Amino acid sequence: MLARAFRLLDAFTPDRPELSVRELAARAGVPRSTTHRLVGELLAWGALERGGRGVRLGVKLFELGAMAPTPNRLVESASAHLHTLREVTGLTANLAIREGDHVVYLEKIGARDLRVPHSRLGGRGLLHATGLGKAILAFSPQADVDTYLERPLLSLTRATITDPDALRTELARVRRAGAAFDLAESFDGLFCVAAPVRDRRGFAIAALSVTGATARSQAERFAPAVIATARALERALSSAAS
Incomplete structure (x- = not known):
């Protein structure tokens, strides 16, 4: 019942x-x-x-x-970093964690001029179709990645990566670069860049991103800021744990 x-x-x-x-x-x-x-x-x-x-x-x-401890601690630690990232980029800053086959948005610091539809606070996105999801997958245990790739990869737009081998190649690129991109893969015309927030083992416990870029070149331009913010959040979480 x-x-x-x-x-x-x-x-x-x-x-x-x-x-x-x-x-x-x-x-x-x-x-x-x-x-x-x-x-x-x-x-x-x-x-x-x-x-x-x-x-x-x-x-x-x-x-x-509101009493769920891990998301609340994560949001509290990330809040100031996300506000700074939004001010630096002028785009919407996001924080998400993985839940099953999706990312769940824990925080969104919006940009006033962003008119492209995108997910809501508390909303979900497919791991393989979002920058946040790919950032988390790329820095997840290999067994988790293999399990995810055993199921069909749904297409949300014409740009969504649905071939498992192509996604493996993309995740390898994310690991090398430290950043993942959503190039109109979840919504037409929507570009974003994400970076993982990792624990001491190097596995992603969350990811943050900026959303609202209108071209790949713009998304790539903001990658260093997103990566630097993710590393700063990692240090803050490590200090809090200590």
């Missing part, structure tokens, strides 16, 4: 933040009678709240998420 409750919560998306019980049952694949009962329990607990035409995620989930 707990798994079904999780499926109900996972049915909400940024474009559908509010759902009726009927819609919720259909999207989660849970019988309507069961959905109705679980919705009542989730409302009572605070995981859901009533909206104008259905239910939506409740404040209780936000309160629980």
Whole structure:
């Protein structure tokens, strides 16, 4: 029953933040009678709240998420670095970690003039289709990379790398350069550059990037600033751990 409750919560998306019980049952694949009962329990607990035409995620989930220790410590350490990176580049600065086959955006320091659609705070992106994801994959244990490349690589744009051998070559380039690029691979017309944030073993625990470059040459121009910021964050995290 707990798994079904999780499926109900996972049915909400940024474009559908509010759902009726009927819609919720259909999207989660849970019988309507069961959905109705679980919705009542989730409302009572605070995981859901009533909206104008259905239910939506409740404040209780936000309160629980705010207590997650690792992301919070990471965001606190990264905040000043991301603000500086945004000021230096004039682009949106991002911080993300890996969760399964995706990156999850923990922080975004926006640039006012950025009009190209891109992900939201708390949103997800495919590892192989984002600069952040490729930066993390390139500095992950080889077994993790091999497991990821065993599954089909979805195409988001015409530029998305979907061939496993081509992606291996790209990840090798990222390891040599210390930076990964998203050259209109997640959204048409959107370019970004990312760098890994590594632990003492050299494995990526997160990545940061700037998003909003309008050409490859512009993204490449900002690579040194992104790499330097990632290294500064690594030193800050190491000092905090000590």
